[in-house]
Amino acid sequence: MNVCLFDIDGTLLSSGGAGKAAMEAALATEFGVQRPIDQVQMSGRTDRAIARDEFLLHGVADTAENFARFIRAYLSHLPGMLASRRGRVLPGIAGLLDSLSQAESVVGLLTGNVAQGAQVKLSHFGIAGHFRYGAFGDQFISRDEVAHDALRQTRERFGPDFDAARIWVIGDTPLDVMCARAIGARAVAVATGVHTLAQLEAASPDLLLADFSDAGPLLARLA
Numbered sequence: 001m002n003v004c005l006f007d008i009d010g011t012l013l014s015s016g017g018a019g020k021a022a023m024e025a026a027l028a029t030e031f032g033v034q035r036p037i038d039q040v041q042m043s044g045r046t047d048r049a050i051a052r053d054e055f056l057l058h059g060v061a062d063t064a065e066n067f068a069r070f071i072r073a074y075l076s077h078l079p080g081m082l083a084s085r086r087g088r089v090l091p092g093i094a095g096l097l098d099s100l101s102q103a104e105s106v107v108g109l110l111t112g113n114v115a116q117g118a119q120v121k122l123s124h125f126g127i128a129g130h131f132r133y134g135a136f137g138d139q140f141i142s143r144d145e146v147a148h149d150a151l152r153q154t155r156e157r158f159g160p161d162f163d164a165a166r167i168w169v170i171g172d173t174p175l176d177v178m179c180a181r182a183i184g185a186r187a188v189a190v191a192t193g194v195h196t197l198a199q200l201e202a203a204s205p206d207l208l209l210a211d212f213s214d215a216g217p218l219l220a221r222l223a
């Protein structure tokens with residue numbers, strides 16, 4: 001049995017900028033920050049890390065209270081932003097998720113999104129039901145910590161000896177590949193986010209794809 005853990009943004013779906021817009025709206029309404037998020041890297045990073053960097057940049061105290069306030073506001077803006085933008089499920093993902101649930105694979109999440117934000121995005125696009133469990137970016141600054149949490153949860157479910165090499169981490173950034181390496185998992189990189197095939201190849205994933213319009217190469221590796 002294999003476990004496939006998916007990143008969300010740039011891998012399963014494009015929110016059409018809704019996530020970023022909801023964060024900007026939260027910063028504006030809660031903390032009076034009127035600047036777009038343009039100096040802080042978002043792709044591959046956790047919501048906790050993005051918030052911390054924005055707080056530091058704009059002189060907001062990086063406290064648990066302020067982060068909770070930020071996320072509450074972000075979650076209140078997110079559904080409206082998703083509804084007003086042209087997001088989409090990325091090519092081949094619907095078929096891949098169906099194929100994985102028919103195969104001997106467990107499907108979960110390994111994402112920098114906060115758990116509730118992940119749920120809102122996946123529900124909006126009608127794919128939330130595919131994921132049995134997940135590791136999220138509510139508490140962790142580094143994606144490697146999210147990966148360690150995913151490994152811990154996987155071994156809670158499937159036994160303490162579950163081989164990390166049977167976990168496949170699927171994402172669209174070099175940070176996704178690196179966090180797979182941090183736990184001894186396999187890495188699948190897909191160039192449907194902001195990174196090019198060449199940039200992803202430099203991170204040496206086990207499998208590199210332009211998109212999942214042909215899921216065959218991944219399904220073959222899992223067989």
Ligand SMILES: [Mg+2]
Pocket residue numbers: 007008009010011043044171172173193
């Ligand atoms: Mg991503």
